[in-house]
Amino acid sequence: MRKKIIVLGANFGGMTAALKIKHELHGDVDVTVVAASDRFLFTPSLIWLPFGKRSTDDITFVVAPTLEHHDIDFVHVAATGIDPVAHTVTTADGVARPYDYLVIATGYRNDENVVPGFAEHAHTITTLPQAQETLTAWRRFLTDPGDVVIAATQSAGCFGAAYEFLFNTAHQLKKNGLHRDVRLTYVTAEPFLGHFGIGGLPHGEQLLGMFLERQGIASRISTAIDHVEEGALVLADGEVLPYSFGMVVPPFLGQEFLSGTEGLTDEKGFVPVRPTYQSEKLDDVYAVGVAAAVQVPWTTPVPVGIPKTGFPTEAQAATAAENIAAQVRGELPTHEKPFGDIPALCVMDAGNNGVVILADKMLPPRKHGLLIPGPQSHAMKVAFERYFLWKMRNGYVQLP
Numbered sequence: 001m002r003k004k005i006i007v008l009g010a011n012f013g014g015m016t017a018a019l020k021i022k023h024e025l026h027g028d029v030d031v032t033v034v035a036a037s038d039r040f041l042f043t044p045s046l047i048w049l050p051f052g053k054r055s056t057d058d059i060t061f062v063v064a065p066t067l068e069h070h071d072i073d074f075v076h077v078a079a080t081g082i083d084p085v086a087h088t089v090t091t092a093d094g095v096a097r098p099y100d101y102l103v104i105a106t107g108y109r110n111d112e113n114v115v116p117g118f119a120e121h122a123h124t125i126t127t128l129p130q131a132q133e134t135l136t137a138w139r140r141f142l143t144d145p146g147d148v149v150i151a152a153t154q155s156a157g158c159f160g161a162a163y164e165f166l167f168n169t170a171h172q173l174k175k176n177g178l179h180r181d182v183r184l185t186y187v188t189a190e191p192f193l194g195h196f197g198i199g200g201l202p203h204g205e206q207l208l209g210m211f212l213e214r215q216g217i218a219s220r221i222s223t224a225i226d227h228v229e230e231g232a233l234v235l236a237d238g239e240v241l242p243y244s245f246g247m248v249v250p251p252f253l254g255q256e257f258l259s260g261t262e263g264l265t266d267e268k269g270f271v272p273v274r275p276t277y278q279s280e281k282l283d284d285v286y287a288v289g290v291a292a293a294v295q296v297p298w299t300t301p302v303p304v305g306i307p308k309t310g311f312p313t314e315a316q317a318a319t320a321a322e323n324i325a326a327q328v329r330g331e332l333p334t335h336e337k338p339f340g341d342i343p344a345l346c347v348m349d350a351g352n353n354g355v356v357i358l359a360d361k362m363l364p365p366r367k368h369g370l371l372i373p374g375p376q377s378h379a380m381k382v383a384f385e386r387y388f389l390w391k392m393r394n395g396y397v398q399l400p
Helices: 012-024 043-047 064-069 128-143 159-175 204-215 256-260 310-328 376-393
Strands: 004-008 030-035 039-041 060-062 073-076 079-083 088-091 096-098 101-104 148-152 184-188 218-220 225-229 232-235 240-242 245-249 285-287 344-349 354-359 369-373
Touching: 004 012, 012 030, 012 064, 012 101, 012 310, 039 376, 043 159, 043 376, 060 064, 060 376, 064 073, 079 256, 101 310, 128 245, 148 159, 159 184, 159 204, 159 245, 159 344, 159 354, 204 369, 285 310, 310 344, 344 376, 354 376
Parallel strands: 004 030, 004 101, 030 073, 101 285, 148 184, 148 245, 184 218
Antiparallel strands: 039 060, 079 088, 088 096, 225 232, 232 240, 344 354, 354 369
């Protein structure tokens, strides 16, 4: 009988895993993608949406036609539970779907309890609906401007997006003739500028410091947030930063339903995995992308997380697909790609400038690390956005 593979999630990890499994086994397998959203979202472009530089249609597409073209079933419904004994996934429509192998690529949810007042008062860009709300807040700000605060809380990991939004904000303030009248402040849990949640790269602190100085941006480094008020960020040391517009990046958690399976997740709802991306507990369950747990290999004065971005997510999903294909063929799952050994590759946009970040490994110790500043970074990010959406919409996951 043909093996049944269920993939939970239809974004970077889920789409890549589903399409690669089908490709690896030359179609001789039943693959079903189950997801609460029926659209692929190019999350790196959420930094532009609040400024009206992108719309929802620009950075999303409906996944069903792509999957159906590659003979992959799509079920637009949220998963609600996993039974590893019965080998079933339960969904919100009450159906228990059987699997031989399962890939968890369910992404993240915001930790809205990271500090009091975040859920009630903070704007963020980490999900599409919240980025749309931030767009409304930005338009309101333009009618009555004042000080601006951009922050990444303690235990956050998505510092790249915080920096990108910070510098895009500075760019937009200048375009709107407000840069001389508005005080822009960056608050971060990082122990130094340019840590990025990956331990930093050579000369990164100096480069980011230069960027902030040129833009006239004040900073609070290695700083925890105590709470968020309406129109003010209150830091752990008691300092109050009033603002007319603000954006706060929180930490992420795993999807809540995953924690209902005993022993599957850690305390944050992420799935501990082996270098093969198999669950530490279950040989037939895999987790990739943000859903997979990654241990922070250091201690900082204020806790920081690790960025789980699109590039390592694709690498994890490809590794999981190769291992599932091996198991289906009756072989051992021997393909390994530990998160820390995946190369770091990121283009950080700054409006009309930016930085290309390259390193031989995501986490130290490394042999090579490089930051390349310049206006070409913006052009590269725009080009990559268009290329990646084209690639994924057509299911060309074999391309880089």
